Amino acid sequence: MENISIQHFLIVSTLMLFTGIYGFLTRKNLITMLMSAELILNSVNINFVAVNKFLYPENLQGQFFAMFVIGIAAVEVAVAIAIIISLYRKVRMIDVEKVNEMKY
Amino acid sequence: MEQIVFYILASMIVVFSVLTVTTRKILRGAVYLLTVLLATAGLFFLLNFNFLAAVQLTVYAGGIVVLIIFSIMLTSHVNEKLESTGNKKKFFSFIAVLAGALICISTILDYSFKEKSGIEIDTSMNKIGKDLLSYGDGGFVLPFEVISILLLAAMIGAIVLAKRETQN
């Protein structure tokens, strides 16, 4: 571990985060947007773990937060997919720009 | 040795992240996402967070990606391509994201982190189990219980949402 510092991890996670944001902004399909959100969450996990490992190794707070983030991600995906599927059943389409029946 | 592994994993993460958000075949996107998640688990293994890595594998690779693939199977067809986004939107998003990434990376490189090198981090199952169920300093029993309730609520919610309405 001598040659890898915390910066390495943070840069990887930053790149992942902004890739995720780019995906979230440009993809039209709801499922792909969900996938981008997963990327965002995952980059946060890397940050938590790296900070825990390098800066605060006395305790495991970072790991537990990462675990809770994973839990939340699972919850989010389950509910989001339930919504997407029932949406698809109603309007046969999951395009984020065209699903605007409830507008105004 | 570890350095090599790290660079392999890091480049995998970056490359496949980009592929995930740019591919026009949706299921391939999911597979690229799976690769990113596996590589992240690899990073965790590298940092000696074995338990977290296994959680990542089980929940993300075994649960979330499978769910996503399921929903893709239900909502689209194999030789269907996603519509591409307008070039204007792509351009502006790219500029914004690039700016953000540059700012963050330059800040990270500027800042001097105070790494603690003396202490070896203890990620044994024993410690994880005890911390997760203790209420004292470094204990996480309350969020642990709260998240279990959240999971239950989400499960019920998902069932109610996705349940087919009865005919009549």
Added chain:
Amino acid sequence: MEGYTFTVLIPLILFATFLLIGLAGGKLKPVFSGIAGVISLSVVSLISYITAYDYFFVNGKVDGVFGKIIVYDAEWLRFTDTLFIKMGILLDPISVMMLVVISTVSLMVHIYSLGYMHNEGGFSRYYSFLSLFTFAMMGLVISTNIFQTYIFWELVGVSSYLLIGFYYNRPSAVAAAKKAFIVTRFADLGFLIGILLLSSLTGTFDFVELTNVNGSAVSAGSSVLFMGLSSMTWALILVFIGCAGKSAMFPLHIWLPDAMEGPTPVSALIHAATMVVAGVYLVARLFPLYALSAPAALEMIAYIGAFTSMFAAIIACTQTDIKRVLAFSTISQIGIMMVGLGVSGYSGESGLGFTASMFHLFTHAMFKALLFLGAGAVIHAVHTNEISGMGGLRKYLPVTHITFLVACLAISGIPPFSGFFSKDEILVAVKEKDSFLFYFESVVSGLSAFYMFRLYFGIFWNRNTTYEHAPHEAGISMKIPLIILAILAAVTGFIPFSEFVTSDGIPFVSHIHWDIAIPATIVGLSGIIAAFIFYKKESNLSDKAAASLGGFYNTVHKKFYIDEIYIFVTKKIIFNMVSTPIAWFDRNVVDGTMNGVASVTNFVSEKIKRFQSGQLQQYAFVMVTGMIIILALIFYFLKN
């Protein structure tokens, strides 16, 4: 104490039975659930008897004292180092006695229900609730600390709610269940506050520490005064409010008569022998505290008990629904037990009241369960609850007749039936303490003889009513419990109770005080004779008597209008005087302000809603851009 670990099985078996019947019940044949219930109860009874034998005759007595044995005490919840809750099993004379009472009565009810509930729907549901109730009751009596008691206390409340509302398609049953639940919950609020107060005063939940005579708990908190009473007294009075709710003491008794909407065996189990004596049990459990550090509370208990017993006995004389008569009789008898506890002192011979009260609890459980089961047999035969629809049944139901008679004699205190002995002991104890209460209670016992025999003559003698279908004796599964209970009701009086159950665990020998027993018996006999004159033959004597009493009779018949008073207080006073103005204020002032704000917001939003395109990604884009700009500002321009 290694020897008693098997007692863990008592709650576990019952809980397992509940789960088995409750979860798998729908799939099983109804008869199977019934038999499963009976078998598990038999095993539990056997274990209880073994425990009782072992405790009272083999291991329990150490140096001539029946001590408290903690069989098992596991930590269940730990909040902080000083505040933690345990779960465990405590054996001492009263808990062992209650084990025997509950398992016996519950077993009889289980067997009886096989016949009684045979044609009802929800047979499995019924048995699972019975198991749950018995489980909760057992957990209550063996608990090692007051918080565990509270948990099971509520569990008992829930299961009795389920059982009272068993016929959930009958509105009256649903209402009765709700009433019982709400009234007892109201009382339990007092109980909970009492527990909190008590534990903050003494710093412990544990019964052994609480009732240790030489310990710190007994002397704690006796000095702080509030409204003339020490804080310990207040805590114990609050606990007693909970007991009063469960044991139907005045003025919280109103749920019990209505609870007769449940199936009759349930009434026998819950409203005669087990749940309603939980209050008495709890007072007895905390008795050293009451006796030593809050004699004022104890005195209050005595007077409330005495008043309730008289009050309920008078009402019982006028009711025409046989189950309601029994219900009021139960209230009255529990009042007598409370009096026994209330007049008792601590330790030695002065603790006679305690012993007598427990003795009466024991005998009462037997004969009152018998009365209810007998009434159930009668109802089963003639399909009505009203006394006016019965008469001359002795020819049709010989077994029920004899057993019912035994129970009536027992409750009237006629020697040599069991009620005589326990009531005699209570009267002796009362006499020593307070002669006014003694005469008062003597009248109550005369009244109880009167109303019981009114019931007996009304059902089995009186006119020869003609029935559409000739009533016939119930099946063997209903007869056996009647016979067993009749035998118990007849002979349990000869148990030398004071050699087993005393307030401080030291046995003593008690004698029958003939100077009190003989007048008491005469009072009882005169009650019977009065009933004989009024109701043996069909006559209008009773109507004449009622007419001559006029308004008083009506008042009593309407149960002193207590229910109406409650409704008046809640509906008229609280709803009209307090709630209506608040509602007006809320609707006009509070809501008006809110509506004003809302309409302004509405107006503004109508103007600006076009900004919202509904495009998620547009929002996200704006958000991200804004965030990046702010970050850039912070990092590059505001960094000094």
Added chain:
Amino acid sequence: MGFSIYDFSDFINNIHAFLIETFSPAIGNIIGMAIVAVCFLGFIALLGLSLVYIERKVCALFQQRLGPMRVGKWGTAQTVADIIKLIFKEPLMTKDSDKFLFNLAPFIVMIAPVMAISLIPFASGLQAVDFDIGIFFIVAVSSIGVTGILLAGWSSNNKYSLIGAMRSGAQIVSYELSVILSLLTIVVLSGSLQLSVIVESQREGWWIFRGHIPAIIAFIIFIVASTAESNRGPFDMAEAESEITAGFHTEYSGIKFAYFFLAEYVNMFIIAAVGATIFFGGWMPLHIGNIEFFNNAMDLIPPVIWFFMKVSAIIFLLMWFKWTFPRLRIDQMLTLEWKYLLPLNIMNILLMSLVVLTDFHF
């Protein structure tokens, strides 16, 4: 103790030390890894060959036939012949299928068992990796396999394949829960997730005997759930020939088909190995109480032999199931999992915790 001569840890350490001395530490490590990898690949190939042969023989046994008899003595070379045939077959591809995913799927399916097998302790010291999260890691990696199946079904562009993949996915995801929970029951008892520690903790007696009632319930659930998780009969709706031809691998042929086939058998081996390790003491010999001469005699049998004896017994049990029970319907299967096995399992864990708390085990 008898089995110190059977302890492989010194042997392995010596090889490791030799490699590091001869080469530099980094290269020594890499060569060591390569050797282990070659060993496992060889072992997996061998496993595939022999298990297919055994399965056909066992099937024949239950159907009162002889099974393969022509190629080689008693048909022993039959599977080799089959492999040669599969290698030379033309790899077909359906029109409009996603070729990249179609080719990727068999590899993903193979990754899971190959990663899982590295955790199995074959004997004392004979274990490639010994994580402190052992069992959890096996469970984690075997959950990757389902992705491969879903991809295979999707990319085939075939309705039967898609339905087969959906069924199989639902089935694996659901039964995974029961497998984890039943393994957790024993973890509660042994107090560790590390496989070598679990094996070591069974020196006094196997958990299935020492944990009595809850352990036996857990074992039964484990066998049922893991049979379902590996898509074997009677839970093979995913490839129910009579309904959806061959399910997710309908469109596969040649060597890619062989991969799916191989993965199924390696999975079966892993199930048996995990079952043997967790419930039957892994490579620990059978000891009965204090009967010294019997225990000593049992110690003489090498641990590797013990391990493979237990594994073969469980594999035989699994094959017995497949060729005896009729196939379930998909709804029956999901009902079995969610309405019966899962609640039973949760209660069983509670029971086991109670047993452990009260020290009620042997």
